[in-house]
Amino acid sequence: MTQAATPVRPRASSPAVGARRRVVVILVAVVAIMASVVLSLAFGSRPVTIEQITQGLGAWLHGVTPRDIGAIAVQQRIPRTVLAIVAGAALALSGALMQAVTRNPIADPGILGVNTGAALFVVCGIAFFGISTPFEFLGLALVGAILVAVLVYFVGSVGAGGATPIKLALAGAATTAALSSLVAAILLPRADLMNQVRFWQVGGVGGANWATMAAITPVLVVAAALALAHGPALNALALGDDVAVGLGVHVGRTRIVAAACGVTLCAAVTSVAGPIGFVGLMVPHVVRLLAGTDQRWLLPVSALGGAVLLTLADTIGRVVGYPSEVEAGVVTAFLGAPVLVVIARRTRIRAL
Amino acid sequence: MTATIRDFARGTATTTPIEQVYVGRRRRRRRRVIAIAALGTATALLAAAMLMLGGTIYSPSEVLRVIAGQNVPGASFTVGVLRLPRTVTGLLAGVAFGVAGTTFQRMLRNPLASPDVIGISSGASAAAILSLVVLGWDQTPTMLFALMAGILTAGAIYLAARGGESAGGRLVLIGIGIGAMLESVVSYLLLRANQWDLLTAARWLSGSLNGASWDQAGPLGVAVVVLLPVVIALSRDLSVLELGDASATALGVRVGRVRLTLVLSAVALACFATATTGPIAFVAFLAGPIATRITGAGGSPVLPAALTGGCLVLAADLLGQYAFDTRFPVGVITGILGAPYLLYLLIRTSRRGGSS
Amino acid sequence: MTAQHVLCSDALSAGYGGTRIIDSVDLEVPAGRISVIVGANASGKSTLVKTLARLIAPQSGSVILDGVRIDRIPTKELARTLGLLPQQPVAPEGIVVADLVGRGRHPHQRMFRSWTAADDAAVAEALAATGVADLADRALDELSGGQRQRVWIAMALAQQTDVLLLDEPTTFLDLAHQLEVLDLLTDLNRRRGTTIVMVLHDINLAARYADHLFAVRAGRLVAQGNPHDVVTRELIAEVFQLDAMVVPDPVSGAPLVLPRGRHHVRPAVGRKGGSLEPATGS
Numbered sequence: 001m002t003q004a005a006t007p008v009r010p011r012a013s014s015p016a017v018g019a020r021r022r023v024v025v026i027l028v029a030v031v032a033i034m035a036s037v038v039l040s041l042a043f044g045s046r047p048v049t050i051e052q053i054t055q056g057l058g059a060w061l062h063g064v065t066p067r068d069i070g071a072i073a074v075q076q077r078i079p080r081t082v083l084a085i086v087a088g089a090a091l092a093l094s095g096a097l098m099q100a101v102t103r104n105p106i107a108d109p110g111i112l113g114v115n116t117g118a119a120l121f122v123v124c125g126i127a128f129f130g131i132s133t134p135f136e137f138l139g140l141a142l143v144g145a146i147l148v149a150v151l152v153y154f155v156g157s158v159g160a161g162g163a164t165p166i167k168l169a170l171a172g173a174a175t176t177a178a179l180s181s182l183v184a185a186i187l188l189p190r191a192d193l194m195n196q197v198r199f200w201q202v203g204g205v206g207g208a209n210w211a212t213m214a215a216i217t218p219v220l221v222v223a224a225a226l227a228l229a230h231g232p233a234l235n236a237l238a239l240g241d242d243v244a245v246g247l248g249v250h251v252g253r254t255r256i257v258a259a260a261c262g263v264t265l266c267a268a269v270t271s272v273a274g275p276i277g278f279v280g281l282m283v284p285h286v287v288r289l290l291a292g293t294d295q296r297w298l299l300p301v302s303a304l305g306g307a308v309l310l311t312l313a314d315t316i317g318r319v320v321g322y323p324s325e326v327e328a329g330v331v332t333a334f335l336g337a338p339v340l341v342v343i344a345r346r347t348r349i350r351a352l
Numbered sequence: 353m354t355a356t357i358r359d360f361a362r363g364t365a366t367t368t369p370i371e372q373v374y375v376g377r378r379r380r381r382r383r384r385v386i387a388i389a390a391l392g393t394a395t396a397l398l399a400a401a402m403l404m405l406g407g408t409i410y411s412p413s414e415v416l417r418v419i420a421g422q423n424v425p426g427a428s429f430t431v432g433v434l435r436l437p438r439t440v441t442g443l444l445a446g447v448a449f450g451v452a453g454t455t456f457q458r459m460l461r462n463p464l465a466s467p468d469v470i471g472i473s474s475g476a477s478a479a480a481i482l483s484l485v486v487l488g489w490d491q492t493p494t495m496l497f498a499l500m501a502g503i504l505t506a507g508a509i510y511l512a513a514r515g516g517e518s519a520g521g522r523l524v525l526i527g528i529g530i531g532a533m534l535e536s537v538v539s540y541l542l543l544r545a546n547q548w549d550l551l552t553a554a555r556w557l558s559g560s561l562n563g564a565s566w567d568q569a570g571p572l573g574v575a576v577v578v579l580l581p582v583v584i585a586l587s588r589d590l591s592v593l594e595l596g597d598a599s600a601t602a603l604g605v606r607v608g609r610v611r612l613t614l615v616l617s618a619v620a621l622a623c624f625a626t627a628t629t630g631p632i633a634f635v636a637f638l639a640g641p642i643a644t645r646i647t648g649a650g651g652s653p654v655l656p657a658a659l660t661g662g663c664l665v666l667a668a669d670l671l672g673q674y675a676f677d678t679r680f681p682v683g684v685i686t687g688i689l690g691a692p693y694l695l696y697l698l699i700r701t702s703r704r705g706g707s708s
Numbered sequence: 709m710t711a712q713h714v715l716c717s718d719a720l721s722a723g724y725g726g727t728r729i730i731d732s733v734d735l736e737v738p739a740g741r742i743s744v745i746v747g748a749n750a751s752g753k754s755t756l757v758k759t760l761a762r763l764i765a766p767q768s769g770s771v772i773l774d775g776v777r778i779d780r781i782p783t784k785e786l787a788r789t790l791g792l793l794p795q796q797p798v799a800p801e802g803i804v805v806a807d808l809v810g811r812g813r814h815p816h817q818r819m820f821r822s823w824t825a826a827d828d829a830a831v832a833e834a835l836a837a838t839g840v841a842d843l844a845d846r847a848l849d850e851l852s853g854g855q856r857q858r859v860w861i862a863m864a865l866a867q868q869t870d871v872l873l874l875d876e877p878t879t880f881l882d883l884a885h886q887l888e889v890l891d892l893l894t895d896l897n898r899r900r901g902t903t904i905v906m907v908l909h910d911i912n913l914a915a916r917y918a919d920h921l922f923a924v925r926a927g928r929l930v931a932q933g934n935p936h937d938v939v940t941r942e943l944i945a946e947v948f949q950l951d952a953m954v955v956p957d958p959v960s961g962a963p964l965v966l967p968r969g970r971h972h973v974r975p976a977v978g979r980k981g982g983s984l985e986p987a988t989g990s
Contacts, residue, residue, distance in 0.1 A: 106525060110532055155695065166521050169528045170464035174637070174694050177469060181633050181687020184558040189678040194550055201539040277532055326540065333536035340529030341512045344522045369841040370832035376806050376845045377828065461798060591800075592814045598763050598794035603867065604787025604815035649800060649847075650807035 022301075025291045029304035033085065036311040040081040044318045046073045083208035084311040084328065087273045090220050090265040092306020095280020096287075096299050097227050097262035100234045101255050102153070104168060105285070105343055110277025110333075113172045114263070116179040117148025118270045119201055126193055127186050138215060138271040145267030148175065153259075203276035203329030205314050216268045223268075224303070227261040230254055231296035238293065276329040278336020279306050279313075285343060309335075380648055384656075387647040391659035395443070398666035402439040403431055405674065441564035441628060442665045442682065444572045446635060448625035450661020451583055453636030454643065454653045455618040458594050459611060460524065463697060466637040467506075467622040470524050471531020475505025476626040477557060478534040478541075484553050485545040492567060495627045499571075502623030505530065510615060559632030559683025561669055568628050575624040579617045580658065586614055587652035632683040634690030635664050641697060712739040713789060713870050713903065715760065719769035722759040728767060729755040731927040737871070737920075742897050742904045744914040747924035748948050753907045754795065754875055756924060760905065761792040761873045773871075787815035791869035795876050797860050799848050805859050806844040809834055812866030834865035838892060854885035861892065872896075874906035878913070886910075890917045911948070915939045916962040923947045939963035 041053050048056075048070040056074030059066040066072055098107035121144025125131040131140065156171035187194050233254040236244040244251050266280065283305040284298065291301045310328055313335065317326035403415045410427050417424050418431045453466035467473055479501030483494040509530050513523040538557070545553055555562065583590075589610045593600045597607050622636060642664075643656035668685040716736035723729035730752040737743050737760075747753040758764045760771055762778050770777045778786055791812075799808060812834070813827045835841040838858040843851065848859060857877065864872055877893070878886040894917060896902050908914040914921060915935040923931040923938060925947045931938050940963075944952045950967050957964035 111528065166462070166524050167464075169525055170462070170469060173469050173471070173528045173531065174464060177633055178687060178691035178694055181558065181684055181691065184554065185680060185684045185688055188554060188558065188680065188684065194554060202536065202543050277536065324544075327543070330536045330540045333533045337529045337533035341526050344513070344525040344529070368832075369836045369844070370829055372841065372844050373806050373832040373835065374828050376804070377810070377823070380804065380807070458800070461800070463801075588814065588817070592811055594798075594800045595808075595811060596794060596796075596798040598758075598761075598792065599797050599863075601763050601783075602761055602787060602790075602792035602794070602864075602873075603812065604784035606783055644802070649802035650804055 022291055022297050025301060026304070029301060029308065032308045033304060033311070036308050036315070037081055037085070040084065040311050040315045041074050041077050043315050044073060044077060046070060048074055079208040079210060079213070080205045080314065081311060083205040083213055083273060084314045085307040086213065086217070086220065087205060087269045087276065088279055088306040088308070088310025088313075089303040090224070090269045090306070091276060091279040091310065092283035092302040093224055093227060093299060094262045094265040094269075095282075095306075096284040096295075096302040097234075097258050097265075098280065099284055100237065100295055100298075101259045101262065102157075102168070103238065103240075106169060106281060106340065108278060108281035110275065111169055111172045111281070112149045113152045113175045113179065114145040114149045114266055114270060115201075115203070115275025115277065116176045116183070117144040117146075118142075118267065118275065120144055120148075120179045120183055123183050123186050123193070127190060135215065138212060141271035142264075142267045145270050146263050148179070149263045149267070151175065201275065202327045203270070203274035204317070204325075204327030205273050205310070206325060206327065208272075212272045216272055219268045220265060223261040223264045226257060227265075228299055230258050230261075231294075231299055234258060234295040234299075238295070274327075274329060276310070276332055278332045278339070279309055281343075282332075282336050282339045283309055285339065380650060384647045384651050388656055388659065391643070391646065391656060391663065395659050395662045395666065398663060398670065399439050399443060401670060402442070402666055403435050405670070406430065406435060437566050437569050438561050438564040438669075439666070441569045441572065442561050442669050443662045444569060444576050445561075445625040445629045445632060446639070446662035446665030447580070447658040448572065448576055448621040448661070449632060449635040449665070450639030450643070450657040450659070451580060451654055452618040452622035452625070453638075453661070454640030454657035455583055455590065455614050456636075457640045458590055458653060459614055459618075461594060461596075462524070463641055464637075465524050466640070467618065468631055468634065468636045470509075470527035471529075471534070472506045472509065472527055472619060473502050473622045473626040473631055474531040474534040476502030476623050477631055478505075478537045480556055480627065480630070481538050481541045481553050484556060485541050485549045488549075491563065491565075495568060495571070498627035499623050502626055503619060505534070506615075506619040506623065510619075555681055556630040558681045558687070559630040560681035561629055561665075562681065564629070572624050572628045575620060579621050580654075582617050583614065583621075584652070584654050586610055587654045590614060590654075591652060630681075630683060632665060632668075633687035634694070635661050635686055638686070638690050638693060639664060712901075713774055714739055715771070715773050715790070715871055715903070715905075717760065717769065717771050720756075720759060720766055720771060721768045722755060722764050722766045724764075729927055730759065730924075732769065733924075733927075733929045735922060735929055735932065737903060737905055739903050740897075740901045741919035742894065742917060743906075743920040743922060744918035745905070745907045745922045745924060746911055746914045746947070751924045751947075752927040753924045755927075756922075757792075757873050757875050757905065757907050761790065762786070763792070763794075784815045787867065787869070789869055789871060791864045791867045791872045793860055793864045793872070793874045793877060795879065801849065803848055804844075805840065805846055805848055805851075805862075806831060806835070808848055808859060809862045809866050812863040815867060830866050830868055834862040837865055837896065838862040854881055854888065857881060857885070857889060858892070861889065865896070869902075871903040871905070874904070876907050876909060878908065878910075886913065893917075911939070911944070911965050912957070915964070916957060916960045935962055939965065 038053065041056070042048055046069070052068055052070035053074050055066055055068055056071035059071060060075050060078055066075065095108050098112070099105060101107075118141035121140040122137055125136060125140045131137065152172045152175050153168070155175070156168035233249045236247045236249040237251065237254055239247075241251050269276065284302045287298055287302045287305050291297045310332070313331040314328040317328050317331045320326050320331075400412065400415070404410050404412065408426065408430060410431060414424050414427045415431055418427050419436070449468075453468070456465055456467050456470070456472070457463050476498040480494055480498040483489040483497045489497070509523065509527045513526045542550060542553060589605045592603050592605050593607065593610060595603075600607050625632075639657045639661035640653055643653060643660040646660070647656045664686060665682060668689065669682040672680040672682050672685040714736065717733050720733045721728055721731050733756060745753045745756060755764065759766055762771065765779070770779070772778070773781065773786070773790065778790070809831050810827065813830060816827065817823075832841070835844055838861050840855060840858050840862055843855060843859070848856060851859065861877065864874075874893070878889055881889065890913060893904055893906070897904050918935050921932060921935050921938045922929060923943060930947060931943050939954055941952060941954050944950050944954065944965055952968055953966040954963050955966060956962075
């Protein structure tokens with residue numbers, strides 16, 4: 001009865017999670033990825049058998065086209081499955097990084113307005129500069145995403161208290177609203193462009209192709225490696241800037257590198273898959289429950305979790321939307337909003 | 353008493369605290385009254401301009417005769433059937449957005465927390481697009497559907513955020529999350545829309561007074577007439593609620609009840625307006641702060657914000673119709689005008705540390 | 709002199725959610741006096757004052773004003789008798805001091821009755837009493853922390869209640885401003901007979917300024933009465949888990965608590981005080 005006076009802190013650092021448990025979590029994640037890959041290959045507008053999956057995969061590995069139509073369908077699902085794994089991992093890692101850097105539980109590329117930034121730049125590129133090649137799209141989307149993320153983060157973190165969840169969320173939402181008006185102003189007199197551009201407003205992996213994936217892979221690998229290397233420093237950062245300095249961490253450098261990696265990962269994914277929200281928000285929260293708050297584990301396990309989530313979201317979208325499909329970005333939004341509600345209810349807003 | 357005070361105002365009397373309080377209050381009140389009168393005049397002038405300007409320019413007397421119900425060749429149709437409903441709808445929507453916005457901002461004690469930013473009216477948008485693009489419904493059923501969906505969404509957000517301390521902060525976070533979710537529905541629907549529907553939908557989404565008719569202005573008018581007095585009657589409680597729940601309770605405000613009434617009224621106003629014209633960007637967000645700038649802090653923000661909202665919509669619609677080569681819907685203009693102000697406000701609020 | 713009101717609690721328990729923070733508290737606030745609630749961190753003292761001010765609904769038991777349960781009294785009527793200054797009040801941006809203090813008049817106003825001369829008088833009196841009359845037309849944002857706190861007290865005064873509850877009115881103030889605020893509240897009590905109940909963190913300031921102390925530990929009222937009777941070595945050990953000496957304050961004569969700690973204790977002091985054993989502890 002009397003201990004009740006001590007308030008419960010929902011975000012208190014979790015008790016030490018044993019190494020064995022972490023190994024189990026990683027094993028489960030790997031198995032889950034494999035299972036989701038099988039599901040992703042199996043479901044779609046044409047259901048296939050296990051046999052056809054192995055046939056299609058085998059033929060793909062040997063660089064030949066199988067004769068069986070089901071196996072062909074499987075082969076066509078390979079690029080999008082790969083993209084879902086890569087994009088999901090990158091988005092979740094990006095979210096985990098941003099949450100670590102901002103010490104803010106709702107930092108997510110979608111909330112930071114990254115998507116609208118990418119869309120605006122692509123729209124401007126099409127409307128005013130007549131860009132048409134995938135690489136121009138990619139570059140512009142990357143630049144737009146980064147600029148807007150930086151702007152929103154700057155605006156949301158000016159002043160007392162730094163980037164509190166509410167300030168950041170409002171800055172993102174308001175900026176998104178303003179940029180959407182700009183997009184509308186550019187598009188409304190150019191009805192023909194609207195068709196091209198609307199694909200930039202829903203994220204999905206359906207349009208995956210090897211060329212664009214190859215283009216972003218080096219970027220993703222470098223950013224992810226840098227991010228993982230900063231795990232220990234991010235652990236110190238979680239205790240507050242002053243403590244981190246006391247522990248001998250270069251706070252400014254860590255923060256900039258980690259934030260740059262986070263934004264780059266997400267912007268690169270946005271440039272090939274369009275805006276996919278909430279993956280970066282949800283996955284790190286779930287992972288924290290399972291694998292604890294140690295960034296050295298949180299970052300890689302989040303990446304694995306993100307891969308599972310997006311692959312499943314894409315598969316769900318194909319099943320739900322049959323015979324057409326619902327883009328993965330819509331599915332993740334529907335999964336993510338309830339998670340955000342839970343986070344908002346668990347977190348003590350005052351303390352943030 | 354009055355003589356002493358006049359002396360004091362000239363600086364010829366020594367100040368007693370009571371005189372100082374009296375004089376200071378009168379001075380702020382006079383500024384407020386003048387500001388409200390100016391806003392009212394501006395609204396009237398803009399409305400007159402909306403009625404007179406266009407392909408054919410009509411004189412004030414012609415416009416007045418149309419309003420009085422007389423038959424004026426040409427003007428009766430152009431003014432009576434086209435421009436008058438457009439003006440009235442714009443004015444009503446501006447008033448509704450302005451009141452809804454300032455109510456939320458004051459109640460949540462955050463100038464960024466207007467219903468359009470925190471996703472309160474996003475349900476109305478999603479429903480309207482669903483109705484226009486997939487169901488192929490006409491304007492009136494679309495409007496009713498959007499209204500119901502908007503109120504349901506807002507109710508869901510309110511329920512999800514309810515309870516305990518800092519419910520206001522949660523409302524903002526959850527609203528933005530649900531808003532983002534519904535936004536993805538809108539994008540998904542647009543992706544499936546055919547070319548023609550896409551254009552209609554895009555227009556509606558940016559907020560437009562095109563196709564305004566008496567059929568639409570009617571329900572919105574009823575909503576404003578019923579709900580505006582409710583909010584005005586509670587505006588004194590609202591100004592105490594701004595001091596925080598604890599102070600408000602101590603000052604004898606029934607916080608829960610007053611807040612619920614205000615939320616319901618503001619949500620209904622925002623949803624009626626959104627359902628009628630589409631989400632006219634930033635009017636709800638801008639009206640309150642601009643009105644406070646003009647009238648000064650203190651005093652009830654409701655009436656000034658209502659007038660400012662009306663002014664904003666009418667002025668933006670005039671700009672959108674006549675200032676450019678292409679005709680832009682009103683919401684595009686308010687969105688673009690609002691963006692710089694938004695950044696300024698964000699940075700300034702953050703500097704002051706107003707985070708919750 | 710104001711009317712004397714009796715505020716008391718009857719088996720009062722309260723908390724947040726399922727947890728119980730204060731437990732079966734029976735107290736009666738002495739009318740026309742200054743009472744101070746003291747206790748360690750998280751002892752429930754702030755929750756107690758919030759429950760007395762009806763910010764938190766009791767889980768069981770009740771708060772009673774003049775023989776009537778406060779949840780049965782119309783809220784505006786109650787607000788004319790019982791005022792509260794919360795720990796961290798929030799002000800709208802850009803508000804002018806006189807307007808803010810004027811909001812304290814809310815319980816005295818009706819929906820369609822406009823501002824009266826009595827309201828002006830109450831605001832002016834509150835401003836004068838707290839020494840902020842010359843700031844009346846300034847924006848609150850421009851003021852210093854000490855000035856702001858006086859403005860907030862002025863708002864509570866403009867409410868003209870006979871009972872005033874304050875939740876840590878001296879937090880975030882330096883020592884000089886703390887004394888200033890406590891002197892101000894004492895003036896108010898002596899001149900108007902306002903019953904004051906406040907939470908204070910500093911046991912020594914509490915002992916000096918209180919007519920009556922309520923000591924709270926783990927949600928229960930463990931002692932109450934005149935500071936001379938309440939502030940003893942045993943009670944400090946019980947309430948604050950602190951080994952301390954209690955001596956008469958050379959300035960005021962009130963009890964003064966001198967914590968011992970593990971270092972820097974002269975053996976001579978212990979002997980001279982006469983009441984302390986070598987610090988092996990009870």
